[in-house]
Amino acid sequence: MSRENGAVWDPAQYGVFGGERARPFAELVARLGGAEPARVADLGCGSGELTATLAARWPAAVIEALDSSPEMIAEARRHEIPGRLSFRVGDVTAWKPGGPVDLIVSNAVLQWVPGHPGLLPRWAAALAPGGRLAFQVPGNFGAPSHALLRELARSDRWRAKLGRLQEDAPVLDPAGYLDLLARHGYAVDAWETTYAQVLHGDDPVLEWVKGTALRPVLAALDPDETGEFLTTYRERLRRAYPAAPYGTVFPFRRIFVIATRNTT
Structure with a gap:
């Protein structure tokens, strides 16, 4: 989505760790096997690089992609x-x-x-017989990167401006998604993976979060407040994710779901 609480997507910032962000998408699509869909929808396509891989994988498919961010779609149209x-x-x-x-x-x-x-369930109802709904979401909202962000945003200093911007758990676990979609009659494959990512550069976890969870926070602050907030958050992240000689380890949990409509 593009402007949660006034925040705007920045394709360049989001792409800083493009390889790491692309891996879950590739592994989700790989789980689809040898299917040859004729009509595909990519909902929340971002800057389009990953959608373009679907066109390469299924050259006979017609693919509709959308995103609520004009900035992302402007970038994505290079791949049309x-x-x-x-x-x-x-x-x-x-x-x-x-x-x-x-x-x-x-x-x-x-x-x-x-x-x-x-x-x-409404999305899944749009599937043709035998069609599939495949999605992945981050499941790391209990990790230090997010727990520290919520803690700081809800502190006395920042609560008035930021206290409502961070949800504790905005996603279900794999069993929750399985139960939801299976009760509507779909066959569901749901799983999770934790990637032990090694990030490089100065304060790489902060740079990662700037592209995602920090966007609504930074949009709510003026420049002086932004500097103050980031200084405190950076120090806490450095303690939670200490740098090693080979880089900074940033474990990241992802939740994957593929729901298949029956063929009748």
Whole structure:
């Protein structure tokens, strides 16, 4: 999503760790096996690089991609293929397909959508028989990167401006998503993976979070406040994620779900 609490996506900042962010998407798509979908929707496509890999994987597919961020879509349109791959600005919560789709993909988006468990059955209902809904979301909201951010935002110094910006747990666990979609009649494959990522550079965990969870916080602060907030948060992150000679270890949990509609 693009402007949670006034925040704007920055494709360059988000892409600083592009390789690490792309890996869960690649592993989600790999789990789909040898399917050959004819019609695909990528809901929350970001800057489009990963959507373009779907066009390469399934050259006969027609792919519709949307994201609520004009900044991201402006970047994504570099990857358009007339008649095969298109990008547009749109709200994933209001998405309605023109007809049944064979595959819906949503990559690291639903954590930004309040009440998204209620949205998933509607998305799944748009699938053609045998079609699949495949998504992944971060599951690291209990990690120090997020716990420290919530703690600081809710402190006496920042509570008035920031106290409501950070949810404790905006996603379900794999069993929660399985139960939700299985009760609607879908066959569900749900799992989780924790990546022991090694990040490089100065304060790399801070740089990572600047591209995602910090955006609403920074949008709510004026420049002087931003400097003060980041100084405190940086110091806490350095203690939680100490640098080693080979880099900084940043464990990251991801939750994956593939729900398949029956063929009848």
